[in-house]
Amino acid sequence: MATILHIETATKNCSVSIAEKGELLAIQELNDGNYSHAEKLHPFIQQVIQEAKLSFNDIDAVAVSKGPGSYTGLRIGVSAAKGLCFAFDKPLISIETLQSLAHKINIKEGVIVPMLDARRMEVYAAVYNANYEQIREIKAEIIDKNSFQEFLSKEKVYFLGDGAEKCKGIITHENAVFIDGEFPSAKEMGQLSFNKYKKNDIEDVAYFEPFYLKNFVVTPEKKR
Structure with a gap:
């Protein structure tokens, strides 16, 4: 059937969708200028599954935006995707963030x-x-x-x-x-993930890491 859950958290847009054979069934997203992923991601996942009248067992794969992008945003999205794949024994598909953005x-x-x-x-x-x-x-x-x-x-x-x-x-x-006004969204991930699913182009869930492009640098706290 190729029903795929998509997670996009590479930027300030927290976006989740479900597509069947590349066709969008449901989407939830929020881009309010803040990084709201930690609070919104899991509720959005529940909401799109309910909206599509599905259960987690009906999902054939989980696709995640792999980066580049926000270090914290990518970690949250990839961790959630890997957790779902482990819990429900689903394959993991990664989508380059800039590639899906280009499809806007x-x-x-x-x-x-x-x-x-x-x-x-x-x-x-x-x-x-x-x-x-x-x-x-x-x-x-x-x-x-x-x-x-x-x-x-x-x-x-x-x-x-x-x-x-x-x-x-x-x-x-x-x-x-x-x-103006365009940002990566789970909406554009549907066809890209379906193409990969048909070719069995999947990731090793245990070892997959986001594509950061640059090393994460922690800024030392200034002494008072």
């Missing part, structure tokens, strides 16, 4: 650059063509006026995600198009 928009030509805020002037970004094929690897990069010039000089470049907002005043090329 449809273009006929040009390229898509999904971006996540990585603090200061740094972003996590990748580049996809109009067919959602990745044509440049994921990088943590500091944005300046020359960023993405190799693409901007040839065609329209569509920037989206919470990392794109701070690039508006820096990337000013005429081919730059900024899409």
Whole structure:
């Protein structure tokens, strides 16, 4: 049947959905500007299962957004997904966060650059063509006026995600198009997870870890 539960917690959006063969059945999400994952994730999981009139035993797999993104958000999402897989003996599917973010928009030509805020002037970004094929690897990069010039000089470049907002005043090329208000969501994970499920492209639940891209750095508390 391929009924898959999806968990997206890589950014401030706490998002959970259920899809059957890639078709959305139910979704719950909240993006209120805070990291509410610890409080909202498990209630959202219960709510989408009830809304879809299913039980945990009806779920064929659990898909989780693997990153990059918020260290804490990713830990919460992956821990919940792994816990469900262990408890109900379900396979785990991982979805690249930037890949699902790219699917927020449809273009006929040009390229898509999904971006996540990585603090200061740094972003996590990748580049996809109009067919959602990745044509440049994921990088943590500091944005300046020359960023993405190799693409901007040839065609329209569509920037989206919470990392794109701070690039508006820096990337000013005429081919730059900024899409506001988009963020990773469990809604776009359905078809991606179904494609992986059909190929049995699953993770080792015991050893799977989020894709942080950068090491987590703890800022020492200032002495008083």
